[in-house]
Every structure is written in C-alpha cells, then in structure tokens.
Amino acid sequence: MALSLSSPCGCPSDEEEEMAVFESTAAEHGGLARPRLPEISVISPGLDTRPSITGPKVAVKSQSCDQGATERVKVFLRIRPLTDTERSRGEEQGCVAIQDEETLLLKAPNDSQNMRAAERGITPSIHKFSFTKIFGPETAQQQFYESTMKVMINDVLRGENRLLYTYGVTNSGKTYTIQGSGREAGLLPRALVSLFRKLQGRLYGGMNLKPVLYQDVRQLSANEVKAEEIRRNSLLKEDGNSRCTGTTTIWDSGIGGLSATTTFGTQLEDTDSVCLEPDSLSHSGGEDLEEGVQFSIWVSFYEIYNEFLYDLLDASPSLQPRKRVTLRLSDDKQGNPYVKDLTWIQIRSAEEAWRILRVGRRNQSFASTHLNQNSSRSHSIFSLRVLRVHPGANSGQAMHISELTVCDLAGSERCKDQRNGERMKEANNINTSLLTLGRCIAALRHNQSNKSRPPQVVPFRDSKLTRVLQGFFCGRGTSTMVVNINPCASIYDETLQALKFSAIATQLVHGPSTKTRVAYILSLLRDPTGNGNDSTVMEEEEDESDVDDGDITMLDTKALLQAIDVLKREVQRQREEKEVLEANVREQVVSEMMEVISRMQDGFSETLDAERALIEERYEDKINSLQKHLKKFYTQELKERDQEIEALSAALEEKKKANEAAPMTAPSGDSEGPRRSQRVSTQNELGRLRTELDQCRTELCTKTQEVTKLKMQLEVPGSAGTLTSAADRKLEEGQRNLRQLRLNLQRLGVDLQSGERACCRNTGGERLRHALTAADETLAKQGQILMELQNDLMLVKADLRRKAQTLAQTQSLPPQLPPSGFAAPSMPGSCKRRGCGAGAPSDPENRPPQKRQFFQSLFPSRTPTRKYNTRAAEDANLTPSSRILRSRQPSPPPSPVVTPRNLRGKY
Numbered sequence: 001m002a003l004s005l006s007s008p009c010g011c012p013s014d015e016e017e018e019m020a021v022f023e024s025t026a027a028e029h030g031g032l033a034r035p036r037l038p039e040i041s042v043i044s045p046g047l048d049t050r051p052s053i054t055g056p057k058v059a060v061k062s063q064s065c066d067q068g069a070t071e072r073v074k075v076f077l078r079i080r081p082l083t084d085t086e087r088s089r090g091e092e093q094g095c096v097a098i099q100d101e102e103t104l105l106l107k108a109p110n111d112s113q114n115m116r117a118a119e120r121g122i123t124p125s126i127h128k129f130s131f132t133k134i135f136g137p138e139t140a141q142q143q144f145y146e147s148t149m150k151v152m153i154n155d156v157l158r159g160e161n162r163l164l165y166t167y168g169v170t171n172s173g174k175t176y177t178i179q180g181s182g183r184e185a186g187l188l189p190r191a192l193v194s195l196f197r198k199l200q201g202r203l204y205g206g207m208n209l210k211p212v213l214y215q216d217v218r219q220l221s222a223n224e225v226k227a228e229e230i231r232r233n234s235l236l237k238e239d240g241n242s243r244c245t246g247t248t249t250i251w252d253s254g255i256g257g258l259s260a261t262t263t264f265g266t267q268l269e270d271t272d273s274v275c276l277e278p279d280s281l282s283h284s285g286g287e288d289l290e291e292g293v294q295f296s297i298w299v300s301f302y303e304i305y306n307e308f309l310y311d312l313l314d315a316s317p318s319l320q321p322r323k324r325v326t327l328r329l330s331d332d333k334q335g336n337p338y339v340k341d342l343t344w345i346q347i348r349s350a351e352e353a354w355r356i357l358r359v360g361r362r363n364q365s366f367a368s369t370h371l372n373q374n375s376s377r378s379h380s381i382f383s384l385r386v387l388r389v390h391p392g393a394n395s396g397q398a399m400h401i402s403e404l405t406v407c408d409l410a411g412s413e414r415c416k417d418q419r420n421g422e423r424m425k426e427a428n429n430i431n432t433s434l435l436t437l438g439r440c441i442a443a444l445r446h447n448q449s450n451k452s453r454p455p456q457v458v459p460f461r462d463s464k465l466t467r468v469l470q471g472f473f474c475g476r477g478t479s480t481m482v483v484n485i486n487p488c489a490s491i492y493d494e495t496l497q498a499l500k501f502s503a504i505a506t507q508l509v510h511g512p513s514t515k516t517r518v519a520y521i522l523s524l525l526r527d528p529t530g531n532g533n534d535s536t537v538m539e540e541e542e543d544e545s546d547v548d549d550g551d552i553t554m555l556d557t558k559a560l561l562q563a564i565d566v567l568k569r570e571v572q573r574q575r576e577e578k579e580v581l582e583a584n585v586r587e588q589v590v591s592e593m594m595e596v597i598s599r600m601q602d603g604f605s606e607t608l609d610a611e612r613a614l615i616e617e618r619y620e621d622k623i624n625s626l627q628k629h630l631k632k633f634y635t636q637e638l639k640e641r642d643q644e645i646e647a648l649s650a651a652l653e654e655k656k657k658a659n660e661a662a663p664m665t666a667p668s669g670d671s672e673g674p675r676r677s678q679r680v681s682t683q684n685e686l687g688r689l690r691t692e693l694d695q696c697r698t699e700l701c702t703k704t705q706e707v708t709k710l711k712m713q714l715e716v717p718g719s720a721g722t723l724t725s726a727a728d729r730k731l732e733e734g735q736r737n738l739r740q741l742r743l744n745l746q747r748l749g750v751d752l753q754s755g756e757r758a759c760c761r762n763t764g765g766e767r768l769r770h771a772l773t774a775a776d777e778t779l780a781k782q783g784q785i786l787m788e789l790q791n792d793l794m795l796v797k798a799d800l801r802r803k804a805q806t807l808a809q810t811q812s813l814p815p816q817l818p819p820s821g822f823a824a825p826s827m828p829g830s831c832k833r834r835g836c837g838a839g840a841p842s843d844p845e846n847r848p849p850q851k852r853q854f855f856q857s858l859f860p861s862r863t864p865t866r867k868y869n870t871r872a873a874e875d876a877n878l879t880p881s882s883r884i885l886r887s888r889q890p891s892p893p894p895s896p897v898v899t900p901r902n903l904r905g906k907y
C-alpha cells in the first residue's frame with residue numbers, strides 16, 4: 001500500500017494528531033485541553049528541565065559517551081535558496097520566515113492543505129518551530145560545516161561515536177549539504193579533509209588492524225593484509241579508470257595541492273575540486289590528541305535501497321547493478337547490530353577517502369523524479385572508523401575505536417506523485433523507513449519524558465535504517481540532525497510535516513546505553529533467576545576478556561539452550577506476575593463497581609421513598625376531597641329524604657283519617673259521594689306525585705352532572721388511579737341501578753296515570769284494583785332494586801374502607817388502626833365496625849393525625865335494610881290498597897335509608 005507523505009515519519013497530520021505534536025508546547029501554554037485553537041502553533045524543545053541521566057560506560061573498545069548523556073540532541077535547520085526557475089514559477093510566497101537564530105515561522109500559503117484546514121478551524125495557519133540553530137539560504141557550506149560538523153571530528157578523534165543525518169523533503173538540499181556541489185564541498189569532504197589534517201604525522205602505517213562487527217578490531221594476518229591492500233588498490237584504480245574515461249576535471253582535496261581527475265554521473269562528479277577556505281587549513285587542531293597515539297582510519301559506504309542493504313564499495317567487476325549482493329544485518333555478542341561482510345577500506349588521506357566516496361556514489365541508486373533530476377532513491381550511509389593505536393602496546397593492539405557516520409537520508413515524498421511504478425515502490429520504502437525513524441524518535445522521547453510510566457518499545461527493528469542507527473540513539477554515541485527545507489510554496493505541506501518530525505527530535509536528549517538483546521541473554525545466563533540488571537550487563541561489557549569476536553550465532557548451542565530455558569522461566573515468572581496483577585486489578589474493579597452499585601441502590605431507594613411519599617400525599621388529598629364531597633352530598637340527601645318522608649307521612653295520615661271518616665259520615669248504600677271524593681283525592685295525590693317525579697328527574701340530571709364532575713376530579717393518575725377505579729366501577733353500577741330505578745318510577749307514573757284514567761272514566765272498582773295491584777307490584781320491584789342498590793352501596797363503602805386501610809398501611813400506620821370507619825350501614829351486625837362500638841375509632845386521639853376516618857363520620861349507624869325488610873314483610877300481609885296507604889304512613893323515626901329517591905338526587 002502506498003503511503004502518503006502526510007506523515008511519512010510518524011508525525012501526525014494537522015487533522016489527525018495535532019495534539020500529539022502540540023503536546024509539549026500545549027502544556028507550556030496551560031495544559032493539553034485546548035479550549036480554542038491558537039493562531040500560532042509553537043513547536044519547540046519541550047524538555048526544559050534536563051533529566052540527570054547517568055550515562056553508563058560504553059563498551060571497552062570505545063570511549064565513554066557520558067559527556068553527551070545529558071545533552072539535548074542537536075537539530076539544525078538549513079533552508080536552501082530558491083532557484084531562478086522556482087522564482088519564475090511564483091514559488092516565493094514568504095511562507096518560510098526566520099524569526100531569529102533559533103526560531104522559524106511557517107505561514108501557510110493560500111492553496112496549501114494546511115490553509116484549508118486552518119480555514120476550517122482545525123489547525124493554525126502559522127507554525128513556529130525552534131531549532132538548535134537555523135541557517136538561511138545565504139549560508140555558505142564552510143559556515144555550515146563550522147557550526148555543525150567540525151566539532152564532531154574532534155569528538156570522534158577523542159574516541160566518541162557521532163552520527164549526522166540529514167532529513168527533509170526530496171529536493172530540499174540534503175545531498176548538497178552532505179556532499180556539496182561543484183566547488184561547494186559539503187560536510188563530508190570537509191570533515192575528511194579536516195580529519196586528515198589533524199592526523200598529519202599521526203597515521204598508523206600498518207594495515208593489520210581492521211574494524212569488524214559492531215565496534216571491534218581484529219588483527220589481520222599477513223595474507224589478509226595483502227588481500228586488503230589489493231581490494232583498496234582496485235577501488236582506487238576503479239576511481240582512476242572512471243576519471244580517465246570521462247570528462248577530465250581537476251579534483252583538489254585542498255591538502256597540499258593534491259588533485260585528481262574524475263567523471264561521474266552523479267552530483268558528486270561536479271565536486272571534483274574541493275577547495276577549502278584558507279582559514280580552515282590554517283590550524284590543524286590536532287594538538288589536543290593524545291601523545292604517542294597513532295590512528296588508523298577505515299571507511300565503509302553502503303546504501304539501504306528498498307529495505308535491502310548494498311555495499312557501495314564492493315569492487316568486484318563481475319557484479320552488475322541489478323545483480324548486486326545484498327548484505328545482512330547481524331548482532332554481535334552484545335546484541336549490537338552490524339552489517340555483515342561490509343567492505344572496510346583503510347585510507348591514508350582525505351584524497352583517498354574522497355575517491356572511495358566517489359566510487360560508492362557511482363554505485364548508489366539515483367533517479368530522476370518530478371521534483372529532483374538527480375534524486376537519491378536510497379539512504380546512503382558513510383562510516384568512518386578511527387582506531388587509536390598505542391604503538392608501545394603488545395603487538396600494536398588497538399585500544400580504542402570510534403566512529404563517525406554520515407547518513408544522507410532519501411527525501412520523503414508523496415507516493416501518488418510518482419508516475420513510475422518503480423519510483424512509487426522506492427517512495428513507499430523510503431517513507432516506511434522514515435516513518436519508523438519517526439516512531440523510534442517519538443518512543444524515545446516518550447520514554448525520556450515519562451520516566452514514571454512503563455517504557456514504550458522503541459521499534460528499532462522495524463526497519464533496516466533504524467536498526468543500523470540504533471546504537472547512536474541508545475547511548476553508544478550521539479546523533480545530530482540536519483533538517484533541510486525548500487521554501488517553495490508548492491511543497492509547503494510536506495515541509496510542515498518534515499518540521500513537525502524534527503520538532504519531536506529536538507525534544508530528545510542523548511540517552512544512556514540500553515540493555516541490548518544479547519547482553520540481556522548473557523546477563524540471564526549469569527543470573528538465571530532472571531533478575532539481571534543494568535549493572536550486570538555493564539559488568540559484562542566491561543569484562544573485556546569475556547567479549548570475544550562473534551555475533552549471536554557464535555554462542556554455542558549449549559549456552560543458547562540454557563538461555564532459552566532461562567528465558568522460558570523468565571516468561572513464566574512474568575506471566576505469573578501479570579496474572580497476579582490482573583487479579584488485583586479485577587478485584588479492585590469489582591470492589592469499585594460494587595461501591596458504585598450500592599451508591600446507586602441507595603439513590604434509587606431515596607428516590608423511591610420520595611416518590612411514594614408524594615403519591616401518598618396526593619392520594620390522601622384526593623381521599624379528603626372525596627370524603628368532603630360525599631359527606632356534603634349524603635347530608636343533603638338525608639335531609640331531603642327526611643323531609644319527603646315527613647310530607648308523605650303527613651299526607652298518608654291525612655288520607656287515612658279521611659278514609660276512616662268517610663264510612664262514618666256516609667250511609668253504606670250511598671257510595672257515590674265517598675268514591676268521588678276518593679277519586680278527587682287520588683287525582684290530587686297523583687298530581688302531586690307527578691310534580692315530585694318531575695322534580696326528581698330534574699334533580700337527577702343535576703346530580704348526574706355533579707357526579708360526572710366529581711368523578712373527573714377523582715381521577716387519579718398512575719397507580720393511585722387503580723385504587724379509585726374499583727370505587728368508580730361501583731359508582732357506575734349504582735348509577736346504572738338508579739337509571740333502572742328511574743325507569744321504574746316512570747313506569748309507576750304511567751301506571752298511576754292509567755289508574756287515574758280508570759278513576760276518571762269510572763270504569764269500575766275492578767280496574768282500579770288492578771291498577772293498584774300493578775302499582776303494588778312495581779313498588780315491590782322498587783323495593784327489590786333498592787335492596788340491590790343498598791348492597792352495591794355497601795360494597796362501594798367496603799371497597800373504600802379497604803382503600804383507606806391500604807393507605808393507612810402504606811403510610812406505616814400502626815396495625816391496630818380501626819378499619820371499621822367505612823363499614824356499610826346495611827351490613828347486619830356490623831354496628832361496631834361502623835364506629836358505633838367502643839373500639840379504637842371512638843377515640844380520635846389514638847388515631848394517627850393524618851389519617852382521618854371519613855366514612856365513620858359520613859354514615860351514622862343505621863340499619864335501613866332490616867327496617868325495610870321488616871316493613872316489606874308486614875306489607876306482604878296487606879291488600880294492595882292498604883299497602884299503598886301503608887306506604888304513605890310516616891315512619892316512626894326518620895331513617896336515612898337510601899331509597900331510589902335519595903339516590904336519584906345523586907345520579
């Protein structure tokens with residue numbers, strides 16, 4: 001899959017991970033949370049307080065790197081000038097501005113992605129970066145060399161390891177910086193010249209000491225020395241041949257007028273004449289070298305192309321470019337990576353070094369891309385090893401070895417811009433390795449700045465590039481980064497990403513040596529308990545006698561098997577540790593969850609109690625309201641009924657008296673007079689009854705409306721509604737019964753009318769008797785209905801009583817709360833329960849204050865059903881006419897029997 005250039009080096013794009021890049025600086029501006037996007041992003045070295053890292057000593061054959069252990073990694077920025085073509089294309093839009101020696105401002109041009117993102121408010125359009133030092137377009141090569149690499153030569157001669165690598169977008173001037181162009185020699189030729197100038201008269205004459213593996217030295221036999229000589233000469237000869245066959249130009253090393261002719265197909269071809277400024281030749285600077293020590297200089301040159309390593313100094317004539325042998329990466333006994341079978345050539349002058357370098361450059365992979373006619377398609381790594389030889393020592397033993405590595409990284413670029421498939425593949429691989437480099441640097445920065453947290457794995461092994469450079473990032477030397485940028489507006493976005501990458505590098509400090517893989521295995525072998533620590537490793541490293549030449553494959557099988565056993569045990573131990581840790585974590589999580597659940601439970605209980613209290617209060621209000629209305633209603637009804645009864649009784653009495661008086665005053669044969677008067681009185685009575693009936697109907701209508709209203713008021717939402725629904729049902733039932741009763745009354749009216757008509761037409765006593773009998777039957781039916789209605793009412797009351805009890809229980813009333821307040825008045829033997837007894841209800845003070853018994857006060861003790869039944873039984877023995885008369889007799893005590901007339905008023 002082709003990678004886009006948007007983040008070729010692990011740097012997040014603006015849209016993706018702006019926060020990650022801002023992390024260090026955002027904290028300086030008040031924390032990670034960005035309430036508002038700043039207009040300018042400031043990206044600068046974030047490790048203000050330098051951690052005190054005690055640098056461990058490096059392997060015995062290199063000198064200590066402690067000096068650089070707490071130093072911040074140097075990151076230099078170089079801005080190349082615009083070419084005339086670029087100017088004519090309008091690339092100069094002022095998007096790169098140097099604020100001061102260390103600060104750079106990037107302003108997004110209008111047509112850049114960054115500007116578009118800025119317009120959407122995702123990212124700022126201006127970015128500020130800080131570097132160790134910034135070099136503008138006018139900076140000369142010599143000036144740049146003096147400020148960057150010169151000091152590194154001294155360090156290497158003192159026995160330290162140094163890495164310088166260039167990073168940048170393609171066509172940004174990396175190769176120009178490293179190698180130079182034409183007469184503008186780059187850092188590397190200048191470094192070589194400087195080095196050999198310092199070593200004038202101090203070079204070791206022999207070739208019997210050769211660097212091998214990571215940083216070891218091997219003494220060569222005479223035959224091996226001869227072979228080395230042949231190889232070296234053939235390379236130099238190859239360079240000479242190339243010069244003879246091509247354009248002849250003068251190459252001047254700048255030392256003593258040494259010159260050569262050369263022709264190459266690369267940028268280096270133009271650098272035939274390395275003219276160094278006189279002031280750089282004036283002082284050698286070699287006076288600080290240790291007295292008596294001689295130096296042997298060896299160089300190697302290889303490239304990483306499409307994740308394969310190729311030796312650029314392999315002089316074998318049979319090897320064609322497409323059939324080049326790939327080199328293998330191995331680890332030495334300490335786990336340090338080295339390129340196996342890499343060619344190392346001893347050089348005795350800067351001129352030789354330069355010639356060797358040119359041979360290598362000719363083998364390097366270049367291609368023409370849309371941005372650069374001569375673009376490096378690989379990462380080229382030129383290494384120079386300095387062997388410090390004490391001639392007085394036994395057999396000329398090299399006591400120290402140090403290394404200078406100069407790495408010209410391939411430029412990051414957009415894969416999609418490559419039209420050629422091969423170029424796209426190259427770009428993909430370049431971006432992948434740069435991405436890994438970025439991840440490594442980010443992980444190192446994370447580990448350095450978050451010491452309390454578990455360290456991140458630094459993915460050195462994810463690419464060849466990071467693997468070969470690993471030592472310089474892990475304390476076996478220091479690294480210096482040169483960031484090259486091209487101020488063209490058209491590649492602004494790529495430049496921004498490159499600068500973000502370098503911003504992370506500026507936050508790095510040179511770390512101590514890490515425990516390497518083999519060293520770790522060795523420490524385990526020494527300490528099978530798996531408790532090997534750094535000191536063990538360092539002891540191992542310092543014990544020179546134990547460090548034999550060889551890589552990990554040179555460990556014998558027994559030792560390796562033993563190491564595997566130890567590692568297995570270690571894995572097992574760590575697994576158990578992790579399991580215990582996991583169990584603890586689970587336990588903590590569970591206990592915290594339980595706490596949360598119990599807190600939630602308490603909360604819910606409180607809410608439930610509050611809800612319950614609220615509903616009870618609301619329901620109580622409803623009950624009180626109902627109680628009030630019912631009380632009022634029944635009081636009124638009882639009053640009216642008593643009045644009616646009284647009126648009816650008086651009328652009946654009157655009638656009775658009149659009837660009794662009639663036989664006494666009139667002779668038995670003359671029946672016409674009394675019959676007429678009786679008829680008249682019946683007619684009057686019927687008229688009155690009719691009027692009453694009409695009144696009753698009107699009243700019934702009114703009451704029905706009232707009841708409907710009351711019912712609506714009594715409607716209780718939710719669960720409280722279910723409590724009243726039963727009462728409602730009962731009331732509806734009573735209403736139905738009353739309707740039935742009204743019908744019956746109507747029928748009675750009709751009967752009475754027919755009786756009246758019968759009387760008026762004087763059709764005879766027989767018909768009147770029939771009418772009266774029918775009226776008797778209707779009254780009997782009414783009595784029946786009345787009974788049913790009373791029963792219904794009783795049920796309603798009983799139901800209400802139950803509800804009151806339920807309410808009382810809900811409100812946690814004492815269990816002895818008198819339940820009899822709502823006893824139905826018609827229930828036989830229920831007088832006590834209706835509140836007439838001496839029970840608790842008779843003592844209002846013993847009742848809970850909020851629970852009032854309302855039906856007890858509402859219905860006084862009475863037994864209407866019994867009375868009615870008694871009276872009905874008496875009526876059964878009477879004739880129909882006497883039953884009518886009897887029905888009009890006043891009842892002795894005013895009884896609150898609920899009659900259809902009473903209920904008619906209600907419904």
Ligand SMILES: Nc1ncnc2c1ncn2[C@@H]1O[C@H](COP(=O)(O)OP(=O)(O)OP(=O)(O)O)[C@@H](O)[C@H]1O
Pocket residue numbers: 079080081137168169170171172173174175176177181372374375376377409410411412484
């Ligand atoms: N500081 C400078 N002064 C003058 N010219 C420069 C400078 N830097 C770069 N150039 C010119 O810019 C062009 C591109 O430079 P160079 O080839 O070094 O880029 P690069 O980054 O190595 O590209 P790539 O990654 O594709 O190899 C060359 O022609 C080079 O001469």
